[in-house]
Amino acid sequence: MKKVLVVEDEPFALEDLRDSLLEIVPTLEITALQTASEAIEAIASTKFDAVFLDIELPGMSGIDMLQRLHQPIPPVVLVTAHALHALDAFGLGVIECLLKPVDQERLKRALAKIALLESQPALTPPSPAAEDMIDRESRVLIREGDRIWMVKVVNITLLEKTDQGVRISFLQGSGLVGLTLAELDARLDRRYFFRTDDRHIINLDAVERFTSSAAGRFVAHLSNGAALEFSAEQSRAFEQRHQL
Numbered sequence: 001m002k003k004v005l006v007v008e009d010e011p012f013a014l015e016d017l018r019d020s021l022l023e024i025v026p027t028l029e030i031t032a033l034q035t036a037s038e039a040i041e042a043i044a045s046t047k048f049d050a051v052f053l054d055i056e057l058p059g060m061s062g063i064d065m066l067q068r069l070h071q072p073i074p075p076v077v078l079v080t081a082h083a084l085h086a087l088d089a090f091g092l093g094v095i096e097c098l099l100k101p102v103d104q105e106r107l108k109r110a111l112a113k114i115a116l117l118e119s120q121p122a123l124t125p126p127s128p129a130a131e132d133m134i135d136r137e138s139r140v141l142i143r144e145g146d147r148i149w150m151v152k153v154v155n156i157t158l159l160e161k162t163d164q165g166v167r168i169s170f171l172q173g174s175g176l177v178g179l180t181l182a183e184l185d186a187r188l189d190r191r192y193f194f195r196t197d198d199r200h201i202i203n204l205d206a207v208e209r210f211t212s213s214a215a216g217r218f219v220a221h222l223s224n225g226a227a228l229e230f231s232a233e234q235s236r237a238f239e240q241r242h243q244l
Helices: 011-024 036-045 062-068 104-123 181-187 232-242
Strands: 003-007 029-033 050-054 076-080 094-099 139-144 147-152 156-162 165-170 173-177 193-195 200-203 207-212 218-222 227-229
Touching (some): 003 011, 003 036, 011 029, 029 036, 036 050, 036 062, 094 139, 139 173, 156 181, 181 193, 193 232, 218 232
Parallel strands (some): 003 029, 003 050, 050 076, 076 094
Antiparallel strands (some): 139 147, 156 165, 156 200, 165 173, 193 200, 207 218, 218 227
């Protein structure tokens, strides 16, 4: 990693993040900008290895900025003091969320994740679908009314299709995201997440036990007390995938 963009309008926060980055990677070339509009132009004209982005920026928020960027974009690390806005990080390419003041160990892990992404093309060129996969170690912000949680993807237990969107259940509660269940199913790691029917996706790590229904289908009993019966088709697919 050689060049990163930091988008931050608070001088003290910018200086703190710059110092922290250079402490870890002394040779890093850092471009610092204060507005999202400047950042959009910079990303269009310069190849950055990563973007460290504040949410609250003058004129245009960091979220709005991400929605306007043309693909492909560099890995994005969200840096925020408090979650005043909900980020549907599933659809915006954020690989990590850091809270201000940035913890040095968390920052090191984010940089290691970026370095891993950089190394992948040299080994196996990723397909466009692979580039959009949601890492289970990522943290995302999920909103329910005026409450906002920062949730690690690995701690998500259940995704359920509703009339309002997809409701995501996790250890602390639940909240809605604007993506469809099909979009999430295509991007979640299928080693850990499985679509049981046309309305649900479960985290297999959250399953306490499986039983069989009267119709001979799998029933997953989750750690939150939910019991979900697979569709006939998905029950057969699950057995074929996991049988010895």
